[in-house]
Amino acid sequence: MFNSRLQIPHVFVLLTGVILVCCLATFVIPSGQYERRTVEIEGHERTLLVPGTYEALDKHITLDGVLLGRNETPEGKAAPVGLHGFLTAIPRGLEKQADIIFFIFIVGGVFGILQRTGVITAGLQKLLSRFGNSGPVLTIVLMTVLALGGSTLGMGEEFIPLVPVFLLVSKKLGYDRIYGLALVIVAAQVGFAAATTNPFTVLVAQGIAEVPLYSGLWFRWIFLVSALAVALAYVLRYGACIKADPSRSLMAGDDFVIAEPGGLDAYGPRHTAMIISCTLIFAFILLATTRFGWWMADMAGGFLLMGIVAAAVGRLSLKDTVDAFVEGMRDMVVAALVVGFARGIEVVLSQGQVMDTIVHAAASVLQEVPRYVAAIGMLFFESGLNLLVPSGSGQAAVTVPLMAPLSDILGLTRQTAVFAFTCGDGFSNSIIPTSGILMSMLALAKIPYGTWLRFMLPLFGLLMALSAVFLVIAVAIGYST
Numbered sequence: 001m002f003n004s005r006l007q008i009p010h011v012f013v014l015l016t017g018v019i020l021v022c023c024l025a026t027f028v029i030p031s032g033q034y035e036r037r038t039v040e041i042e043g044h045e046r047t048l049l050v051p052g053t054y055e056a057l058d059k060h061i062t063l064d065g066v067l068l069g070r071n072e073t074p075e076g077k078a079a080p081v082g083l084h085g086f087l088t089a090i091p092r093g094l095e096k097q098a099d100i101i102f103f104i105f106i107v108g109g110v111f112g113i114l115q116r117t118g119v120i121t122a123g124l125q126k127l128l129s130r131f132g133n134s135g136p137v138l139t140i141v142l143m144t145v146l147a148l149g150g151s152t153l154g155m156g157e158e159f160i161p162l163v164p165v166f167l168l169v170s171k172k173l174g175y176d177r178i179y180g181l182a183l184v185i186v187a188a189q190v191g192f193a194a195a196t197t198n199p200f201t202v203l204v205a206q207g208i209a210e211v212p213l214y215s216g217l218w219f220r221w222i223f224l225v226s227a228l229a230v231a232l233a234y235v236l237r238y239g240a241c242i243k244a245d246p247s248r249s250l251m252a253g254d255d256f257v258i259a260e261p262g263g264l265d266a267y268g269p270r271h272t273a274m275i276i277s278c279t280l281i282f283a284f285i286l287l288a289t290t291r292f293g294w295w296m297a298d299m300a301g302g303f304l305l306m307g308i309v310a311a312a313v314g315r316l317s318l319k320d321t322v323d324a325f326v327e328g329m330r331d332m333v334v335a336a337l338v339v340g341f342a343r344g345i346e347v348v349l350s351q352g353q354v355m356d357t358i359v360h361a362a363a364s365v366l367q368e369v370p371r372y373v374a375a376i377g378m379l380f381f382e383s384g385l386n387l388l389v390p391s392g393s394g395q396a397a398v399t400v401p402l403m404a405p406l407s408d409i410l411g412l413t414r415q416t417a418v419f420a421f422t423c424g425d426g427f428s429n430s431i432i433p434t435s436g437i438l439m440s441m442l443a444l445a446k447i448p449y450g451t452w453l454r455f456m457l458p459l460f461g462l463l464m465a466l467s468a469v470f471l472v473i474a475v476a477i478g479y480s481t
Contacts (some may be wrong), residue, residue, distance in 0.1 A: 014433050014449065015341040019089050022345055022388075023081040026352025031057040031078030033356050039208075049401045054360045057353055078353040085351055092347045094340030097436070099296035104160055104336040104440070105329045106300040110307035111161040112328020113321055117314030119274045120165060122267040128172055135173040135243075136236050142169070143187035143235070147228050150191025151220075154200040155286075156429075156437045157339075158299075159188050161332065163444040164258070171258050175239050176249045178455050181445045182235045185430060185438065186459070190231045193426020193463070194224035199289065201422050205396045209404035209414040215481050216415045220422075223470050227463055234459045250451050274313045281306045334443040339436030346389050355388065363402045371410045375420060375471045378403055379464070382424025387432045395425050413480040416471065423467040431460050 035053035057078040065073075066082030073079045081089070094101065114120055131138035149155040162184055170180030195202040196217060206213050242249040285302035288294040294302075311321040349355045362381045366374045382399060389395045400421060407417040429435045433449060442452055473479075 012338075012341060015338070015344070015439070016090070018434060019341075019344045019348055020086060022348045023086045023089070023352075026080040026348065026354050027059070027061075029352075029354040030357050031059060031080075031353040032360060033057060033078075033353055034360075049356070049359070051402055051405050054356060056357075079351075081348050081352045085348060089344035089347050090341055093342070093344030094337070096347065097340045097343045100157055100339050100436070101336045103296040103300045104157060104332050104339065107158065107303050108161045108332030108336075109325035109328040110303045110310070112324040112326070112331070113307045113310050113314075113316070114274075114278070115328070116316060116320060116324035117274060117310055119271045119310070119314065122271045123275060126267045128169070135175065135239060138169070138173065139183060139236060139239065140232060142166075142183055143232060144228065146184060146187035147191035147194075147224065147231075150188040151194045151196045151198060151224050152191075154192060154195075154198040156188060156192060159184050160437065160440050160444065161328070163441050164331075167445055168258050171256055174243060176242055176246075176251050177254060177256055177445050177447050178250050178451070179235065179239050179242070181441060181447060181452075182238070182455070185441050186231050186235060186456075187228075189426060189430040190227045190463070191224065192429065193423050193467075194220055194227055195422040195426060196220045196224055198422070201396060201425060202418060205400045205418045205421050206415075208396060208400040209418055211414050211418060212481075216419070216479060219470075219474070219479055220419070223419075223466075226470075227466055230462050230466060231459065234462065238455070250455055251447070270313060270315075274310055277309050277313060278306050281309065331444070334440070336440070338439040338443060342434045342436040342439065345434050349388055358385070358388070359399060359402060363406055367406060367410070371412055372472055372475055374406075374410050375412055375416055375475050376468050378417060378420035379424045379467055379471060382421050383428040383464070386425050386428040387434055396421060412475060413478055415480045416474045419474055419479070420467075420471060423464075423471075427460060427463045427467065431456050 032054055034049040034051075034055075037050055057076060060073050060077040060079050065079050066084075068084050111120075127138070131141070146155075146159065149159075163181065166183045167177060167180035170176065170183065173179075192198060192201070197203070197214060202220070203213055206215065246252065281302060285294070285299050288298065288302070292298075307321075307325065316324070346355075349358075362385075366377050366381070369377060382395070385399060386395060400418070403417045403421065404414045407414050429438060431438075431453060433439060438452075439449070442449055
């Protein structure tokens with residue numbers, strides 16, 4: 001079931017190749033644009049497409065523009081992305097994602113401090129002493145907690161520095177790297193897709209679709225439980241397979257050496273004080289994102305406070321604290337930069353003005369099919385578009401302004417269109433190479449992208465099928481409140 005061969009290049013090579021293909025596509029795909037308007041949703045300004053305003057644009061191609069990007073595009077025309085645009089796409093992607101990149105660096109540094117104090121090792125030993133003989137029980141507990149974080153608070157980037165910790169848990173339980181990564185990313189993405197109260201997807205989409213915020217919650221909770229049950233069954237089955245026969249591991253032969261965090265391993269009152277204080281700070285950070293509109297810089301400041309408190313309680317010297325912080329940031333280099341590389345794809349498609357054409361074409365096709373087919377078509381369209389716009393709130397701003405009125409024409413509720421968006425956007429994050437979170441975690445876990453696909457594609461298919469079933473139910477019952 002799990003054995004086959006697929007060689008995928010390094011993540012930076014892969015993403016650069018995708019950017020190059022997108023640049024070439026801007027010469028082929030017709031350009032066009034919608035008018036846009038700016039509105040405030042959930043305390044943030046969003047730039048939305050205006051339905052019915054799509055206008056095709058002629059291509060304006062000059063040698064100077066292709067090579068140096070120096071030509072001025074006349075009004076009513078679009079310039080394809082040439083050599084200059086290709087070479088600057090990654091720097092511009094890094095610039096646009098600077099807040100997330102530096103957030104990852106800072107959180108990585110804070111986890112470096114926590115590792116140096118020994119609280120992670122001591123806490124793991126305490127956890128494993130209780131559940132060490134029951135890997136499945138610990139798996140269910142951990143994945144449920146992470147899924148709730150992804151579903152209610154839209155947590156994703158926050159979990160990236162946790163990957164080494166979950167690899168260590170997997171190692172001690174007798175599983176492999178795949179299992180360790182699945183504990184965190186599968187759970188997080190299932191929760192993110194179910195989006196019970198996810199502020200970055202469902203609330204943004206409901207605001208754009210003019211659906212009451214937090215409405216339809218009961219349906220999404222049922223879906224979360226169902227999707228998590230499917231994911232747990234799949235992960236536990238894989239774990240049972242490799243426990244019975246290690247050669248069935250997708251990474252059979254991997255030595256799976258994980259460096260355990262240093263520090264005092266014996267769990268004591270100091271570790272309890274550290275865990276309680278850091279948990280309270282973390283809880284306040286999560287509260288502030290929903291109550292006070294905190295974003296990456298604010299959350300990074302909260303994590304810095306967590307690092308300072310941990311160092312003080314752990315009685316680290318200033319030198320040890322700084323060394324641990326720098327080491328933790330160093331471990332996040334690839335993980336952080338991947339986020340900017342991935343954003344370069346959207347930069348290219350927007351510059352070449354072909355993104356609106358793709359959305360317009362999809363909306364035109366969906367308008368011509370029966371409503372049950374259209375609902376499922378929305379699901380697959382959102383999944384495919386996520387390859388090009390791997391941002392939940394960004395994709396909502398591009399597609400929901402069109403899908404919401406389209407659902408009115410098709411006889412679907414706008415709540416159904418929002419549900420199709422959250423499922424399509426969320427589940428595809430677990431397989432697309434343009435997902436900064438996925439590729440960052442794979443880099444940290446040292447798992448080749450192709451190997452991850454062999455594990456994840458069957459589960460992705462199951463989750464998409466489940467989403468389609470729920471969409472059919474949503475259409476049948478007129479899901480709205």
